[in-house]
Amino acid sequence: MSDEEEDYMSDKFLAGLQEVRPSLVQNRGKKRQIEVETKNEELKKRQREATSAAGKVDNDRLQQSLNKPLSADNKGFQLMAKMGYKAGSGLGKQPDARTEPVGITIKSGRGGLGREAAVAELTLKRQEMRRAHLLSKAGIESGEEISTEAYRRRATHKAEERKLHYDIKRCQQTCESLDLKSGVTEPDLDFFWPPKPKEENGSDSEEEPEEEEPPKEELYTPSEQLELLTGYLRTAYTFCYWCGTHYEDTEDLGSNCPGLTRDDH
Template structure:
């Protein structure tokens, strides 16, 4: 008896169900040159002036050209072919000298100041006045700043001097107690401050008093840092009482 034929596995090969053109290699994607190009940063184009701005620019340029031409014509000397120059020479005028009797007049012509503003005669140009106001304000601010810096420096210097007086007083007090064979007690914060929590005020007179006591009674100079054998040696070797003398 013949064996039954095995069923075909229709899922084994799917390529036979694909169309002929799909079974081949995939076509390459054509790249767009515009899309593949690197994106350039956006640059804002300068705005073109409108007709009013362009008219103002043209008018200012024309006025500047006219002013330069006018000043060039004024500064140019009068040629000798000029009728007025010939009349002056006939009346005895010498080129380069002043006008008037015995040359007492003006030797140079009156200078011309071209004004385009609507300010009255005798008043400066508003732009110049504004510039002067700004300069005055800047100078005033500079003076105020210098004054503040000077005040700050003097205040810091005063604070430093007060601090130096307190430090030297504490040193002198500790040395005096040591020379008097007393127990040296470092100043406590509670002792330096008063009942209200304020620092004890030590003046330069207090410092001078304790320095003189060290010199008179113990022949000791705080700033020299030594005790001399006699008062004569102290006076001859020590440059002075104050710290600045040392």
């Protein structure tokens, strides 16, 4: 007998019999086992189908049945009538007593009873946290009532302030550079040049620190500072910050520069 031929008494040959139909199996025990396993699989399949069908109950049809008033021959209606209930009236003596039954909804999913409420609560919390984050970013306190339009105005105002401070910083750098080239050693106004960093005291002596000077009062708003800076650059150096151009003379500046403000450009 060659190695390629299968022995009909080998384990491999007998194992293949499990995949054939029960009627072809001669061993009664094996045949019975196959029949039981087949029936169990069919039973499980029918149970899954029945569970799926039960979960797909038509809620609309159920609610329509519940909305129908109880007939006079209904046992429940008769019991309530004996206690003074009349059709169409509320249950109880309170003026706001319930007149309609509590609606029900068939639960078709397999999730826990509290999962839907937990997911809804989680969604609300995330929305509140997102809103609080946006309000905080816009500089609005969380307890402050504000409409969508007011929030947009506040956010726009914040963006304009950032742009304004950026323009002031650039103008200060330009003004300092042009002044130094012209031999000017001190700015005409303190805010015409970038603020100088405070010098660190490198001495190790235990001298008492000098009293700090009180901060100088801001005489001009940021928009006024920018207006004064751009005006000084135009007059002193025929330089337009908005154009980014150093013109040859006053006539060239007046002829080719669109105007004094950003909006003119």
